[in-house]
Amino acid sequence: MTTSATNLTEAYAYDPATGLGDPVADRLLGVITALAGELFTCKAELEHLRRRLVDADVLVDGDDDRAGADPELAAWMKAEASAYSKHLLDPLAAQPGERLFRFGLSPEDARL
C-alpha cells in the first residue's frame, strides 16, 4: 500500500471547527481520549477499592490469582465490556461531516 502526496495533503488538511481535517484522524483521537478516560476512571476505582480493602484488612496475597475464575466477576466483565466498547468506539461510528450539535455558523463562516 502506498500513500500519495495528495492523500497526505488531505490527511493533514485543516478544519477550523475541529483542527483536524481528516475524519479518520479525528475519530481515532476520539477513541484514544475515550480510552484514556476509561483508564483514569478505572485507576480511580482501583485506588478507592484498594484503600477500603487495606483499611479493612481484606486485601491479602493471592486474591488476584483466583479472581479470574469468579463467575460473578465474569458476568460483570461481559456486561461492562459491551458498554466499554460502545463508549470507546462511538467516535468511529459518527457519520462523515456529522456534527453532534446544532451549529450556529456555516463552514464558510467558521473561518476567521
Next chain:
Amino acid sequence: MRADDTSEAARAPEPAVEDAIVGDLRTAAYQAYVVGLKRYWSTELYAVVASQAAHVAEQPPREIEQAMSTSHAYRAFAWLEVHLQQMKYYGRWGLVTLFAEADDQLAGELAEGQKREPDKLANDVERPLPDYYVDTDFHQHRGGIWSDPSDAFAYEAAARSTTPVASDHGDLHSRFADHVRAITPADGVVLDMGCGFGKTTEPIRRAMPGATVVGVDLSPQVLGLAHLRAVQQGLDIRYVQDRQEDLVHFEDESVDTIAASMLIHEVPTDVLVQSLREAYRVLKPGGRLVYLDFYEVPGGNVGRFLILGHSTRNNEPFIRSLLAMDFHAEMAAAGFTDVATTSFEEEPDALARGTELPEFWRFPWTLLAGTKPATESAGTTRTADISVAS
C-alpha cells in the same frame, strides 16, 4: 481582596472544580479527568500555541489561523477545545448523561420548589422562545438549557468547570456583584438579565440586602432551578421568565440597574440592539446598564484569533458579532451616556500584564456600561402585568 471591599461576608464559598462534580465514583473520576485535560489545554498547550502565533502577530486573525493551520500543537489545541466540552457533557459519565437519567426525579424537585414561595417565580411557559435561542446549541449543549429539567442541573454542574485555571471560580461573580452594588442605590431595584441558575443573582442579593433583586431568563427550567436554590438558601430573589429585547413584565422606569453576566455574547446583534432600547425604557432616569462579557480582547490579533476560534469551536457564534459591534455607537443611539468598555479583573492580578496576551487561556472579561440620562424620559411607554416593585 481589595482594601475597600466590604462584602467579604457576602461571598459564598465556591467548591473546587473536582469537589463540585456530583455523581458516583466513576462520574467524578471521569469529570476530573476531563477537567485535568482542560487544565493542561488552558496552560501548557495554550502557551505553545500562543508562542507560535506570536511570530505572525502582525497579521489579522484570519491570516494567523492560516499560518497556524500547519502547527501540530494548534491542531491538537483546536481539537481538544471542541472535544473536551463534548466529553464534559456526553458519553458514559458526561453531565448531560448523568442528569438525564434522573430527569423525572429532577422534574419533581423543581415542582416541589415551585410550591415553596410561589409568588417569587413567574414562568411564562406559553410564550414562544426566540428562534436564535432554540436553533443554536450553545456551548455544544444539545437541545440547549431549556428542553428538559435535567438540562438546568447539567448546566449548573458544567458551569463550575468553565474556567478550571481560575483560583476561585466564584470570585468572578462576587466581584461583578460588588460592582453592581457600587453603582446602585442601596434600596434600589436590580434586574439580573440572563440570570441562569442565579450564579450572579445570588451574590448580588447577598451584597445588597436592602435592594429588590429580580432575575430574568428565557429558560423556565433554569429559572425553576434558580428559584429552588434561592428558596433552599433563604434568599429573597424574584425570578421572572422574560425576553431582554421585549420585557413584557417590566414597567417603564421601574429599575435602577440592569446587570447581565455572560449574556450578550449569546444573542445576535439585532436582538442586542433592541435589548439596549428596551433596557433604556425600563431603567429609571439615571439608571445604569452594565454587562460583564467578552469585548476588550487582550493580546491584539493573537488574542482575537484565539477568542474567534473559541466562538467557532464552542458553538457560540454571537461572540463574533459582539466583537464586531460598535458598542459605544449602539449605546449612544439607544440614548445612553457615559458609555464605557473596560477590562474586568475576574481574580487578583488577572490583568497584571495589561493589554498583552495572558499567560493562560482566559476569557476577555469586559465591563460594558452606560447611564440613562437623569433628565431624559423613555420614548415609549408600557404597563406591565407584573411590577417588580410589588
